[in-house]
Amino acid sequence: MKRTLQILNELEGSGVGDAMGATFYVEPLLTFDLDVFVVLSANVGDLISLAPLYEALRTRGYAEEGECVLVEGVPVQFLPAYNALLEEALREATETLYEEVSTRVVRAEHLVAICLQTGRDKDRERVRIFREQAELDMNYLADVIQRHGLEGKWKQWTP
Amino acid sequence: MDTVKPDIARIFAAKEARRHKLAALPFPEKVRAVVCLQQMVAPLLRARGKKVRVWTLDPQATRSIPSR
Numbered sequence: 001m002k003r004t005l006q007i008l009n010e011l012e013g014s015g016v017g018d019a020m021g022a023t024f025y026v027e028p029l030l031t032f033d034l035d036v037f038v039v040l041s042a043n044v045g046d047l048i049s050l051a052p053l054y055e056a057l058r059t060r061g062y063a064e065e066g067e068c069v070l071v072e073g074v075p076v077q078f079l080p081a082y083n084a085l086l087e088e089a090l091r092e093a094t095e096t097l098y099e100e101v102s103t104r105v106v107r108a109e110h111l112v113a114i115c116l117q118t119g120r121d122k123d124r125e126r127v128r129i130f131r132e133q134a135e136l137d138m139n140y141l142a143d144v145i146q147r148h149g150l151e152g153k154w155k156q157w158t159p
Numbered sequence: 160m161d162t163v164k165p166d167i168a169r170i171f172a173a174k175e176a177r178r179h180k181l182a183a184l185p186f187p188e189k190v191r192a193v194v195c196l197q198q199m200v201a202p203l204l205r206a207r208g209k210k211v212r213v214w215t216l217d218p219q220a221t222r223s224i225p226s227r
Contacts, residue, residue, distance in 0.1 A: 001187075001216055001217060003217060023190075023193060024186055027178045027182045028181060028193045028196065030193065030196045032197060032211045066210070070212075072215070073214055073215025073216075074215070075212055096186065099187050099217075133178065134182070
């Protein structure tokens with residue numbers, strides 16, 4: 001895991017999200033892949049492609065395995081930052097230490113907002129866990145929710 | 160309406176307290192816990208035909224997680 005994070009640190013504009021991102025803030029959540037959001041440069045009109053990233057990892061000896069790339073024993077799933085919320089989440093991700101390795105992790109408040117936006121049953125359950133266990137900055141969260149038009153879902157999920 | 164008996168309520172409260180304790184662990188400990196969960200769940204998922212890979216942790220990161 002430490003080596004995995006060292007490799008990921010070499011990729012600019014990335015941040016750990018989803019279940020492992022949540023695990024930074026709440027109880028350990030079962031997952032089999034490490035989800036990493038990445039900012040990919042694309043010209044207007046171009047399709048965003050993970051191919052250059054996969055190629056860069058392949059040249060370092062890390063092979064694709066299904067939807068993931070196996071990096072030092074950990075299947076890593078790369079997810080392009082495909083909207084304003086994810087771009088903001090990556091810009092404001094915080095540096096956290098994992099056994100002396102600094103790694104960028106999406107803030108808890110952004111992870112909550114991403115759950116609201118994604119909207120699956122498991123996201124709703126995760127929002128509940130965040131509210132119960134994480135130290136959320138509620139003012140910051142309110143701003144994120146408002147900025148990205150997620151107030152309706154927040155009200156619906158947090159009666 | 161059914162009510163939860165005090166003994167059962169105590170068990171639920173203990174479970175809740177354990178989850179908060181787990182949430183407060185340092186991240187490397189949580190990663191070890193995730194790998195333990197993977198080891199427990201992987202055989203069940205594989206039996207259902209799902210392909211899963213249990214993570215390989217760095218040798219120095221394989222100390223056991225705290226018990227209950």
